[in-house]
Amino acid sequence: MKKFNVAVVGASGAVGREVLATLAQRSFPFSTLRLFSSHRSAGQKTKVGSLAATFEVLGDNESFKGLDIVFFTSGSTVSEQHAFRAAASGALVIDNASIFRMRPDVPLVVPEVNGAALDSARDTRVVANPNCTTAQMVMALKPLHDRFRVKRVVLASYQAVSGKGQKGIDEFKRQIREHVDGRPLTTEAFPHPIAFNCLPHIDTFRADGFTGEEHKVMEETRKILGDPSIRVVATCVRVPVLNCHSESVTIETEKPVTVEQAREALSAMPGVKVFDDPATNTYPLALDVSGKDDVYVGRIRKDPSLAEGQYGLTFWVVGDNLRKGAALNAVQIAEAAIARGLIQNQAPR
Amino acid sequence: MKKFNVAVVGASGAVGREVLATLAQRSFPFSTLRLFSSHRSAGQKTKVGSLAATFEVLGDNESFKGLDIVFFTSGSTVSEQHAFRAAASGALVIDNASIFRMRPDVPLVVPEVNGAALDSARDTRVVANPNCTTAQMVMALKPLHDRFRVKRVVLASYQAVSGKGQKGIDEFKRQIREHVDGRPLTTEAFPHPIAFNCLPHIDTFRADGFTGEEHKVMEETRKILGDPSIRVVATCVRVPVLNCHSESVTIETEKPVTVEQAREALSAMPGVKVFDDPATNTYPLALDVSGKDDVYVGRIRKDPSLAEGQYGLTFWVVGDNLRKGAALNAVQIAEAAIARGLIQNQAPR
Numbered sequence: 051m052k053k054f055n056v057a058v059v060g061a062s063g064a065v066g067r068e069v070l071a072t073l074a075q076r077s078f079p080f081s082t083l084r085l086f087s088s089h090r091s092a093g094q095k096t097k098v099g100s101l102a103a104t105f106e107v108l109g110d111n112e113s114f115k116g117l118d119i120v121f122f123t124s125g126s127t128v129s130e131q132h133a134f135r136a137a138a139s140g141a142l143v144i145d146n147a148s149i150f151r152m153r154p155d156v157p158l159v160v161p162e163v164n165g166a167a168l169d170s171a172r173d174t175r176v177v178a179n180p181n182c183t184t185a186q187m188v189m190a191l192k193p194l195h196d197r198f199r200v201k202r203v204v205l206a207s208y209q210a211v212s213g214k215g216q217k218g219i220d221e222f223k224r225q226i227r228e229h230v231d232g233r234p235l236t237t238e239a240f241p242h243p244i245a246f247n248c249l250p251h252i253d254t255f256r257a258d259g260f261t262g263e264e265h266k267v268m269e270e271t272r273k274i275l276g277d278p279s280i281r282v283v284a285t286c287v288r289v290p291v292l293n294c295h296s297e298s299v300t301i302e303t304e305k306p307v308t309v310e311q312a313r314e315a316l317s318a319m320p321g322v323k324v325f326d327d328p329a330t331n332t333y334p335l336a337l338d339v340s341g342k343d344d345v346y347v348g349r350i351r352k353d354p355s356l357a358e359g360q361y362g363l364t365f366w367v368v369g370d371n372l373r374k375g376a377a378l379n380a381v382q383i384a385e386a387a388i389a390r391g392l393i394q395n396q397a398p399r
Numbered sequence: 400m401k402k403f404n405v406a407v408v409g410a411s412g413a414v415g416r417e418v419l420a421t422l423a424q425r426s427f428p429f430s431t432l433r434l435f436s437s438h439r440s441a442g443q444k445t446k447v448g449s450l451a452a453t454f455e456v457l458g459d460n461e462s463f464k465g466l467d468i469v470f471f472t473s474g475s476t477v478s479e480q481h482a483f484r485a486a487a488s489g490a491l492v493i494d495n496a497s498i499f500r501m502r503p504d505v506p507l508v509v510p511e512v513n514g515a516a517l518d519s520a521r522d523t524r525v526v527a528n529p530n531c532t533t534a535q536m537v538m539a540l541k542p543l544h545d546r547f548r549v550k551r552v553v554l555a556s557y558q559a560v561s562g563k564g565q566k567g568i569d570e571f572k573r574q575i576r577e578h579v580d581g582r583p584l585t586t587e588a589f590p591h592p593i594a595f596n597c598l599p600h601i602d603t604f605r606a607d608g609f610t611g612e613e614h615k616v617m618e619e620t621r622k623i624l625g626d627p628s629i630r631v632v633a634t635c636v637r638v639p640v641l642n643c644h645s646e647s648v649t650i651e652t653e654k655p656v657t658v659e660q661a662r663e664a665l666s667a668m669p670g671v672k673v674f675d676d677p678a679t680n681t682y683p684l685a686l687d688v689s690g691k692d693d694v695y696v697g698r699i700r701k702d703p704s705l706a707e708g709q710y711g712l713t714f715w716v717v718g719d720n721l722r723k724g725a726a727l728n729a730v731q732i733a734e735a736a737i738a739r740g741l742i743q744n745q746a747p748r
Contacts, residue, residue, distance in 0.1 A: 202704050206555030206647035208597045208636065230579050241680045248557045248638060248645045248685055250698050250715045255677035259658065259700040268703065281704035283713055285647040287557065289597060290639045296597045298555035298634040298647075309608065328604035331590045336597055349599050351608040354617065355551050355632035364553075364632055366599045 052388070052395050053081035055117045057141075059132065060124030062091035062105055064215045065146055068377035069121050074099040076381060079388075084117070086124075108132065114139040118393050119384050122146060123376070137175035142393050144177050144380045148262070151178040151270060158273050160185050160379060161386040162321045163192045167276075168387055177383055180274060181266040182375025183207050183286060183295055188274045189322050189345040189374065190299065190367045193315040195275055198361070199304035205267060205284040208296040209252060210336060213371050214239055219292060240288065249288040261286060294336035295371045300353060302362040309350050312363055316347050321374070326350050334368035343378055345369040401737070401744050402430035404466045406490075408481065409473030410434035411443075411454055413564045414495055417726035418470050423448040425730060428737075433466070457481065463488040467742050468733050471495060472725070486524035491742050493526050493729045497611070500527040500619060507622050509534050509728060510735040511670045512541045516625075517736055526732055529623060530615040531724025532556050532635060532644055537623045538671050538694040538723065539648065539716045542664040544624055547710070548653035554616060554633040557645035558601060559685060562637070562720050563588055571639060589637065598637040610635060643685035644720045649702060651711040658699050661712055665696050670723070675699050683717035692727055694718040 060066040083098055087105040094105050114136040122129045122145040129147035137143045150156045157167040158178045171177045191200055211218040217239040225235045225245035235243040242249055253262030267284040317324045325334045326348035334346030349366035356362050369375055387393050409415040432447055436454040443454050463485040471478045471494040478496035486492045499505045506516040507527045520526045540549055560567040566588040574584045574594035584592040591598055602611030616633040666673045674683050675697035683695030698715035705711050718724055736742050
């Protein structure tokens, strides 16, 4: 079996560490592993599976020579500076930042949904990993779109603080502690207190009043499903949950659809689990889905607000935003790229 | 000025205590006050404004003679047993339970929205106080409906634990403490842990997969707005917030509507405050609205997912579910009923 030289940029962050855990859990075939991190973590050692590795600082003119796969998990500034340089060195870049996602020459991939789009990265050698909220939503939309044709999507999200990275998790935990101690809640990472609150504000505001996060959902959904005619409106809300995004998704379809047919279609989708039995209080919950690979769908109902001749559903989707929403999907992209012969195998170095 | 003999049933609960606070804050003209509570609180004393009162147990055959206004805040079982008996004694009953809300002979009232409907209680003498989620939503819908005609509403809610009453608040606080102490979260009031979680389950499930809470929103909205043609779909979610419900509301209108026109219409609505300036991170938040009388609306955007010839908006509504969603609206109903001459003044007893 081929083995690969792999690097993870941002390896000490919330998504980076999840990438390392996922590589180990899935016995990813790496022969060498370079871990780039902030100055704060540089020099520290960690273990990934049986391999010991040391965090190193990413130099401004870092050479990526000899690397087969580089995961970027540090955000758009770092990706902008280094991703295409890494790709030019021959590596396949899997980029978790948002900056390249809508570029026509960069495929935006959820392997179960549009794995074939990977082939268009043969030249640019950069693949974008979607926004977390979008990734789990398209997992549920794909089988419904294939069978009933989704025309319109109304999303309201309930997003965990881990989506803001380690500093989001730390801030929420600090505020919980402040509350218990009877002290005022202090804010740094979020614009307002997140403990005991719901913030309808993720990413920065655009001129149309929507946030960057909402634009990502609205635009990336169309690109991943490969259908620019799908109309999407999103309201993205940060909630006081540590991990896992929950979503209230309301769709209109071109073809008639029953709850039973939707259950069937969703159950047949790899990576999706239907978890929907009101009689036993069974529906997906953030606390339960955290750490799971699958995207969970429940509360599937016929939408009673549609006019005659209109068809649609409303349902509840929960996914682990650090896994399917980030690290797992990134590693699955690497696995799919290997399977499709996209990765130049340079190992052993 | 006339003064009234008032009673509050469920006076020691979360809503009941808020009714007492609201009566005092608004200098409600009561001459006597009877407070009915559970056995647990019976005999305890409290002060409402300058008046000292003692909690008493509500007897099975309690006489409501001499009372002008009775607020019921104990839930449907108690209301079913006593509300119409109290009304038969000559009191005007303002009932916070859900059981009578959809009865054609019982008006369901948000005074700023449909105060005139109160007149239909002249005979039955029972007025229903709407569901909390519905009350704050119709405050925002009313001025938009009047001007642009609302055809369809898609709601996703973010509901505070105080909506479950004192036992919901206590359970959430206990779970926070358990988390901080590293103990497993124990559940009693809610079907699953609410701390660090989002529960898409409020009230009991119906055969169509919707919950009772969702049905309340879908049905009460039409009744209060007096327009059975409005189509509503709701997903009601409990979130780890102590007080105030937040709502993502997406509407379709018959007439074209701009964000500016919507702001104008909402700003002119008594009891509604537009709080919407993305440039300064200004939008309504549960922590800020708690304790406020007004319903706050922000994040007002044109819905980009509508097809040509369709019009609509999406926005964010936050209200104090114990105040406008319950106690304040109940007291406002009493004030409006007095103004409309509906209350037989029997004081002084």
